[in-house]
Amino acid sequence: MARRPSNDTSSRPVSMADVARAAGVSQQTVSRVANGLPNVNEQTRQRVQAAMQELGFRPSYAGRSLRDGRYHSVGLCVNDVTKFGNLSMIDGIASAAREHNCAITLVEMSKTEEFSLAEATRRMAALPVDGIIIGMSRMAPDFETFDPLPGIGTVIVTMYAHPRVTTVDSDHYGCSLLLMDHLFELGHEQIRYIGGPSFSVDEQFRRAGWQDALERKHIEPAEPLEGDWSANSGYEAGRYLAEHDHTMTAIYAANDQMANGAIAALRDSGLRVPEDVSVVGVDDSLDDFVAHNELTTVRFDLHQRGREVFEHAVPEAGTAGKTVAIRIPGQLIIRHSTAILRA
Amino acid sequence: MARRPSNDTSSRPVSMADVARAAGVSQQTVSRVANGLPNVNEQTRQRVQAAMQELGFRPSYAGRSLRDGRYHSVGLCVNDVTKFGNLSMIDGIASAAREHNCAITLVEMSKTEEFSLAEATRRMAALPVDGIIIGMSRMAPDFETFDPLPGIGTVIVTMYAHPRVTTVDSDHYGCSLLLMDHLFELGHEQIRYIGGPSFSVDEQFRRAGWQDALERKHIEPAEPLEGDWSANSGYEAGRYLAEHDHTMTAIYAANDQMANGAIAALRDSGLRVPEDVSVVGVDDSLDDFVAHNELTTVRFDLHQRGREVFEHAVPEAGTAGKTVAIRIPGQLIIRHSTAILRA
DNA sequence: AGTGTTATGATAGACGGGTTCTTTTGTCTA
DNA sequence: TAGACAAAAGAACCCGTCTATCATAACACT
Numbered sequence: 230m231a232r233r234p235s236n237d238t239s240s241r242p243v244s245m246a247d248v249a250r251a252a253g254v255s256q257q258t259v260s261r262v263a264n265g266l267p268n269v270n271e272q273t274r275q276r277v278q279a280a281m282q283e284l285g286f287r288p289s290y291a292g293r294s295l296r297d298g299r300y301h302s303v304g305l306c307v308n309d310v311t312k313f314g315n316l317s318m319i320d321g322i323a324s325a326a327r328e329h330n331c332a333i334t335l336v337e338m339s340k341t342e343e344f345s346l347a348e349a350t351r352r353m354a355a356l357p358v359d360g361i362i363i364g365m366s367r368m369a370p371d372f373e374t375f376d377p378l379p380g381i382g383t384v385i386v387t388m389y390a391h392p393r394v395t396t397v398d399s400d401h402y403g404c405s406l407l408l409m410d411h412l413f414e415l416g417h418e419q420i421r422y423i424g425g426p427s428f429s430v431d432e433q434f435r436r437a438g439w440q441d442a443l444e445r446k447h448i449e450p451a452e453p454l455e456g457d458w459s460a461n462s463g464y465e466a467g468r469y470l471a472e473h474d475h476t477m478t479a480i481y482a483a484n485d486q487m488a489n490g491a492i493a494a495l496r497d498s499g500l501r502v503p504e505d506v507s508v509v510g511v512d513d514s515l516d517d518f519v520a521h522n523e524l525t526t527v528r529f530d531l532h533q534r535g536r537e538v539f540e541h542a543v544p545e546a547g548t549a550g551k552t553v554a555i556r557i558p559g560q561l562i563i564r565h566s567t568a569i570l571r572a
Numbered sequence: 573m574a575r576r577p578s579n580d581t582s583s584r585p586v587s588m589a590d591v592a593r594a595a596g597v598s599q600q601t602v603s604r605v606a607n608g609l610p611n612v613n614e615q616t617r618q619r620v621q622a623a624m625q626e627l628g629f630r631p632s633y634a635g636r637s638l639r640d641g642r643y644h645s646v647g648l649c650v651n652d653v654t655k656f657g658n659l660s661m662i663d664g665i666a667s668a669a670r671e672h673n674c675a676i677t678l679v680e681m682s683k684t685e686e687f688s689l690a691e692a693t694r695r696m697a698a699l700p701v702d703g704i705i706i707g708m709s710r711m712a713p714d715f716e717t718f719d720p721l722p723g724i725g726t727v728i729v730t731m732y733a734h735p736r737v738t739t740v741d742s743d744h745y746g747c748s749l750l751l752m753d754h755l756f757e758l759g760h761e762q763i764r765y766i767g768g769p770s771f772s773v774d775e776q777f778r779r780a781g782w783q784d785a786l787e788r789k790h791i792e793p794a795e796p797l798e799g800d801w802s803a804n805s806g807y808e809a810g811r812y813l814a815e816h817d818h819t820m821t822a823i824y825a826a827n828d829q830m831a832n833g834a835i836a837a838l839r840d841s842g843l844r845v846p847e848d849v850s851v852v853g854v855d856d857s858l859d860d861f862v863a864h865n866e867l868t869t870v871r872f873d874l875h876q877r878g879r880e881v882f883e884h885a886v887p888e889a890g891t892a893g894k895t896v897a898i899r900i901p902g903q904l905i906i907r908h909s910t911a912i913l914r915a
Numbered sequence: 916a917g918t919g920t921t922a923t924g925a926t927a928g929a930c931g932g933g934t935t936c937t938t939t940t941g942t943c944t945a
Numbered sequence: 946t947a948g949a950c951a952a953a954a955g956a957a958c959c960c961g962t963c964t965a966t967c968a969t970a971a972c973a974c975t
Contacts, residue, residue: 242641242723244961255924260963268922285722290700291638292961295930298584300633302677302699310663319662320653323680332699333678334645337666356645356675357633357700379628380585464863490863518861520807520833587931598955603933611953635931638960918975925968931960938955945948 243286252280263288294357302332303543304358306349310337313484313514314366314431318386321535322362331543334358344368346375346385354378360542362386366398366431384542386534388434390554395541399529400556401431405438407527407561408481408509413446416570417479417507422453423466423491424483435483435511451477456487463490471498478506478570485510485526489519492566503568513562525567527559586629595623606631637700645675646886647701649692653680656827656857657709657774661729664878665705674886677701687711689718689728697721703885705729709741709774727885729877731777733897738884742872743899744774748781750870750904751824751852756789759913760822760850765796766809766834767826778826778854794820799830806833814841821849821913828853828869832862835909846911856905868910870902 245263249256254277261269262277269277280286294300303326307315319335326333334356338344346363353361360382370387377383377394385391388398412420422439425432436453443450454469456462463482470477471494480495482488488510492502500506513528534557541553588606592599597620604612605620612620623629637643646669650658662678669676677699681687689706696704703725713730720726720737728734731741755763765782768775779796786793797812799805806825813820814837823838825831831853835845843849856871877900884896 242961245963246961256962257925257964258923261923264963270922273922287697287721289638289961290643290698291634291641292930293963294634294700295632295638295932295960296962296964298930300700310666311659316654316659319678320680323653323678327680327682333680335662335666335676335678337663337670337676339670354630355633357637357643378630459860460863460865461859486861489861493863515861516804517802518829518832518858520803520836522803585931588933589931599931600933600956601954604954607933611951613953616953632931635960636933638930638962639932639934641960916975918973920973921971923968923970926966928965929963934957934959936955936957938953940951940953942951943949945946 242289243284244289245286247284248277248280248286251284252277290357300357300359301330302334302358303539304334304336304353304356304361305364306336306338306353306362307364308338308344308367309340310335312366313512315364317529317531318364318535318538321531321533322539323535324532325536325539329539329543331359331539345371347371350375350378350383360384360539360544362538362542366429368428369430382542382544384538386538388430388556391552393552395552395555397534397538397541397555398557399531399534400558401434402438403556404511404527404529404559405435405481406442407559408511408525409439409442411525411561411563411567412479412481412507412509413442415479415507415567418446418448419451419474419477420479420481421451421470421474421477422481422483423456423463423470423487424453425456425458425487427455432483439481456483458484458486460486460490460493463487464494465490467491467494468498471495471500479567480506480508482508482510485512485514485524488524488526488566489515492524503566504571507567507570509567511559523565525564526562528562529559530557533557585632586627587632588629590627591620591623591629594627595620633700643700643702644673645677645701646703646705646882647677647679647696647699648705648707649679649681649696650707651681651687651710652683653678655709656855658707660872660874661707661878661881664874664876665882666878667875668879668882672882672886674702674882688714690714693718693721693726703727703882703887705881705885709772711771712773725885725887727881729881731773731899734895736895738895738898740877740881740884740898741900742874742877743901744777745781746899747854747870747872747902748778748824749785750902751854751868752782752785754868754904754906754910755822755824755850755852756785758822758850758910761789761791762794762817762820763822763824764794764813764817764820765824765826766799766806766813766830767796768799768801768830770798775826782824799825801827801829803829803833803836806830807837808833810834810837811841814838814843822910823849823851825851825853828855828858828867831867831869831909832858835867846909847914850910850913852910854902866908868907869905871905872902873900876900 245256245259249259262274349363363385365387383394385396387396424436440450454466492508510524510526513526515522588599588602592602605617692706706728708730726737728739730739767779783793797809835851853867853869856869858865
């Protein structure tokens with residue numbers, strides 16, 4: 230014998246049938262009231278609403294989803310919530326999701342465990358999501374071992390393109406070109422690079438942009454330095470450069486934190502910024518943390534990126550099926566850490 | 573006429589019935605295979621698994637939830653993802669949720685719209701959640717207009733206590749006592765306060781701690797200054813104090829960013845830190861952004877807070893029903909922005 | 916009296932997974 | 946060969962919401 234329908238409201242959420250019983254009407258009438266359909270007597274409507282109120286009825290998400298085939302939520306899988314890139318991604322997506330009256334189902338992978346597209350997809354597949362977003366800025370996506378789930382939109386946040394999946398990212402290559410052009414215009418040519426950890430894809434593209442910009446002008450790039458995104462690592466690198474490279478006139482640090490550290494190191498070494506050395510960073514992330522932020526940097530429109538990501542993951546009519554690779558350009562923010570090269 | 577059952581697999585996710593048809597077995601046999609139950613012939617099992625693979629079957633979240641009455645997700649509603657407090661809360665909760673194999677359903681309220689417990693509860697009620705967490709650090713919770721949803725755990729992250737709902741927060745009052753005791757031990761008595769915006773509850777409790785600590789020692793508190801949590805506002809306040817208060821020997825800034833700004837202002841005014849003025853902050857949030865972080869501060873164990881929040885929102889057997897008010901103490905981190913008061 | 920409108924109930928089916936009950940099939944023993 | 950027993954698989958039903966259909970009132974208007 231299958232389970233008997235139980236009438237004790239204590240252990241079970243309140244259903245339409247419970248409301249119907251309490252109000253002395255049929256379940257359909259409750260449905261009509263709940264969904265604001267016509268052909269309900271005003272008196273009846275009030276009686277039903279009173280019963281709903283009293284019993285604390287709220288429609289079952291599961292029942293409705295089963296019926297509608299939609300969840301009104303988008304899945305987001307990231308490696309580490311606290312990383313600047315991921316945080317700003319969440320913010321951008323949250324704002325886009327809210328506009329579509331959609332929630333975000335967030336899964337943070339363990340910081341120690343292996344983070345792969347395959348694993349992320351497996352985890353998201355079991356969740357109530359109408360689309361899947363996977364943030365892969367830390368490492369190259371494992372496209373070989375990955376198959377997108379059929380019948381559900383998938384977007385990967387990465388600089389790499391995929392033939393069957395839409396990928397979106399801020400243009401981590403182009404931002405370097407913006408900054409390098411700015412430095413070139415100021416007359417700089419000996420531009421050193423302080424990068425993030427070399428496994429990071431963001432780092433790889435930012436460094437490639439720096440290198441290509443130099444080579445395009447037939448300038449031999451000096452050895453890039455490797456940091457870990459933190460201000461301290463930028464300081465170390467800045468110290469090293471101040472002591473060992475007396476021809477350099479500018480430093481490109483791959484994020485603002487390292488740039489900030491590098492500036493401190495240069496000043497501790499007796500060099501002036503920007504008079505002796507110009508310094509640029511990326512992200513425009515210092516404002517809250519540093520008074521009188523003077524760093525020339527690139528700002529990405531993370532809300533636009535969030536919107537692009539969201540709308541490709543949960544496509545409205547028409548846009549479905551097309552897979553594209555979107556690179557969102559950054560905007561050069563010129564402050565006072567860069568200056569014209571003295572003759 | 574009700575909807576006809578459709579057999580076109582193209583527009584509909586693959587169900588157990590589809591797999592059963594393809595494998596030539598009944599739907600129940602598919603269920604047995606999917607859930608690893610016994611009493612299935614090895615040959616049959618393989619045939620079913622092959623069909624699952626080929627059709628790309630994945631169990632419907634809605635169907636399973638409807639059946640089980642559980643969602644394996646906890647709802648989290650915050651005002652602004654990017655605020656340090658909220659971010660670290662998400663991180664802590666995410667890590668606790670992962671341990672329970674649980675996802676987070678995140679709803680970010682519009683930064684402009686009114687953020688109330690009633691509204692947050694209303695939004696979360698329509699989502700697939702086994703528990704509800706509402707972050708209310710920005711303003712006093714509107715307990716009057718709020719009723720917790722029956723039959724679902726609710727936790728509010730706030731310093732205020734509620735008779736029928738569990739509330740959890742870092743101890744924003746106690747952290748002030750820790751810092752003030754540290755400064756008292758160093759001999760400081762003229763301790764100025766730079767706070768956050770006065771509508772913030774965190775601010776109110778941190779300031780109350782500062783004031784009570786002074787009054788307990790019968791020291792008249794000097795007028796507190798109001799910032800907006802940013803380094804720039806800390807700088808402004810620091811400048812003002814350096815110029816107008818020549819008796820102060822220490823500054824307590826209500827977060828690290830403002831403390832960092834204040835230090836910069838003091839140094840720009842020709843004062844040395846910590847020799848002339850000691851400075852303390854709260855949050856321990858500077859490490860990534862500032863090289864050689866020397867700020868004495870209080871660190872909160874946000875993962876512990878996340879765990880407490882999660883486990884009270886989604887109570888395992890036993891803990892249900894009890895409502896408590898939990899205040900998680902911070903830890904004093906002594907660096908080099910504080911020093912013994914010179915005679 | 917006849918026609919139409921509005922309000923409501925009764926019944927049922929669809930959605931997908933899981934549980935219980937029942938039936939069929941196969942194997943072993945007396 | 947009949948009976949006992951276990952393994953395998955099918956049938957029915959429930960979870961809660963929504964919709965479709967039909968039936969049945971009550972009521973108004975012509």
